[in-house]
Amino acid sequence: MTPTDHQTSQTTDQTTLQTLLASIRPADAAAMTSARERQAQLTKPAGALGLLEDLSVRLAGVFGTDRPHPRGVAVIVAAGDHGVVAEGVSAYPPEVTAAMVAGFTASTPSGMGGAAVNVIARTVGAKVYVADVGVNAELPTHPALENLKVRMGTRNLRLERAMTADETLQAILAGSDLAGRAIAEGADLLVPGEMGIGNTTPASAVTARMLGASVASVTGRGTGVDDATLARKRQVISAALDRDASHAGDPLGVMADLGGLEIAFMLGVMLRAASERRAIVLDGFVEGSAALVGVALAPELRDYLFPAGQCAETGHAAQLAHLGLTPMFDLGLRLGEGTGGVLAAPMLLSAAATLREMQTFAEASVPDRE
Missing domain, CATH: 3.40.50.10210 (Nicotinate-nucleotide-dimethylbenzimidazole phosphoribosyltransferase (CobT), large domain)
Incomplete structure (x- = not known):
């Protein structure tokens, strides 16, 4: 590789990296809000799944849906x-x-x-x-x-x-x-x-x-x-x-x-x-x-x-x-x-499955909290 070829390759790599960095967007805030609302309606006491609930909301933000399905x-x-x-x-x-x-x-x-x-x-x-x-x-x-x-x-x-x-x-x-x-x-x-x-x-x-x-x-x-x-x-x-x-x-x-x-x-x-x-x-x-x-x-x-x-x-x-x-x-x-x-x-x-597949109180016809 000549010096010119090397310089061109390095410039291309730098451009590729900058494009990669620019393509990273924040997690989907709307999906996380919807996921939190859904978590509050699932058939369990509030917070009963502990950290799994937080993880499920974050996964909703990553995948852009309140029912994330990573595989x-x-x-x-x-x-x-x-x-x-x-x-x-x-x-x-x-x-x-x-x-x-x-x-x-x-x-x-x-x-x-x-x-x-x-x-x-x-x-x-x-x-x-x-x-x-x-x-x-x-x-x-x-x-x-x-x-x-x-x-x-x-x-x-x-x-x-x-x-x-x-x-x-x-x-x-x-x-x-x-x-x-x-x-x-x-x-x-x-x-x-x-x-x-x-x-x-x-x-x-x-x-x-x-x-x-x-x-x-x-x-x-x-x-x-x-x-x-x-x-x-x-x-x-x-x-x-x-x-x-x-x-x-x-x-x-x-x-x-x-x-x-x-x-x-x-x-x-x-x-x-x-x-x-x-x-x-x-x-x-x-x-x-x-x-x-x-x-x-x-x-x-x-x-x-x-x-x-x-x-x-x-x-x-x-x-x-x-x-x-x-x-x-x-x-x-x-x-x-x-x-x-x-x-x-x-x-x-x-965590994703609980958010995606658990029923809400209304769906399960289970009485919610007073």
């Missing part, structure tokens, strides 16, 4: 490696990323994949998409693996920007494209998921920058590192922030400076889902870092975000508080892969 569930697992693992911030070696991708796509007696996300997805009827966006290895061709590699892992964020602006755009648009395909294939609930050894380090760095929070308050043990490794991890993130190469007013700059290829990819999944008025089920902390950048770019994105559970990773609660979102459960999860999001999908489908 297909897709989890899109993006895999990428991180140069910062050279700093000793993880309990596992980087080779595990490639090995886990193989596990996601392996043939098992029960179906495709033997990882937690595959097993849970099969149980609840969700479809799994797996994408290599930045694994630091040449993975064998596989019909169940999307080869969308931007580069062989990120650079070491302690020393330099993790990605160029162009690489960040490529990863975002790759996520958008795969999300578009999942939607075309029937997905109404999209779960962005990730696999990348060391990725809680960039997620913590992005979160600290976007929230203006202390490193200690948003940096936890990730894969279960010991005290010495946790201290080193926090020092590495502090050093990355001290490079002062990005600021919260430039969210894409923060993603390029401190993020990861799979994190940028998940951002693209979220933006595309919102642009096509589909619900986004957030898994945990790494996904939350992508959501922080996404809402900074397009505030209306928040209307489409449904956090599954508050994960055990330090900093996730701060992300959710900043976004003004309430998690559905707290199971102490910290696996990633989109597992929590897939677990939450039946709750969202059930």
Whole structure:
């Protein structure tokens, strides 16, 4: 590719992203008002379904009707490696990323994949998409693996920007494209998921920058590192922030400076889902870092975000508080892969079903409250 061709391609990508951002509209206020009115008439005491009632109203806003009927569930697992693992911030070696991708796509007696996300997805009827966006290895061709590699892992964020602006755009648009395909294939609930050894380090760095929070308050043990490794991890993130190469007013700059290829990819999944008025089920902390950048770019994105559970990773609660979102459960999860999001999908489908299919007091000929 000549310099002119590269510049043209980059300009096209920037235009595509701006068009995507501009297409995200707020949730349908009229549908939510109608849904609240319908909730008040259903055959149950007011508020008896708790959070499900709030979820059903929000789903009405996403799908533009007071009787939302979301059906297909897709989890899109993006895999990428991180140069910062050279700093000793993880309990596992980087080779595990490639090995886990193989596990996601392996043939098992029960179906495709033997990882937690595959097993849970099969149980609840969700479809799994797996994408290599930045694994630091040449993975064998596989019909169940999307080869969308931007580069062989990120650079070491302690020393330099993790990605160029162009690489960040490529990863975002790759996520958008795969999300578009999942939607075309029937997905109404999209779960962005990730696999990348060391990725809680960039997620913590992005979160600290976007929230203006202390490193200690948003940096936890990730894969279960010991005290010495946790201290080193926090020092590495502090050093990355001290490079002062990005600021919260430039969210894409923060993603390029401190993020990861799979994190940028998940951002693209979220933006595309919102642009096509589909619900986004957030898994945990790494996904939350992508959501922080996404809402900074397009505030209306928040209307489409449904956090599954508050994960055990330090900093996730701060992300959710900043976004003004309430998690559905707290199971102490910290696996990633989109597992929590897939677990939450039946709750969202059930919330929609209560609003859509329950009878009102009048329909059921049941006496209402005095």
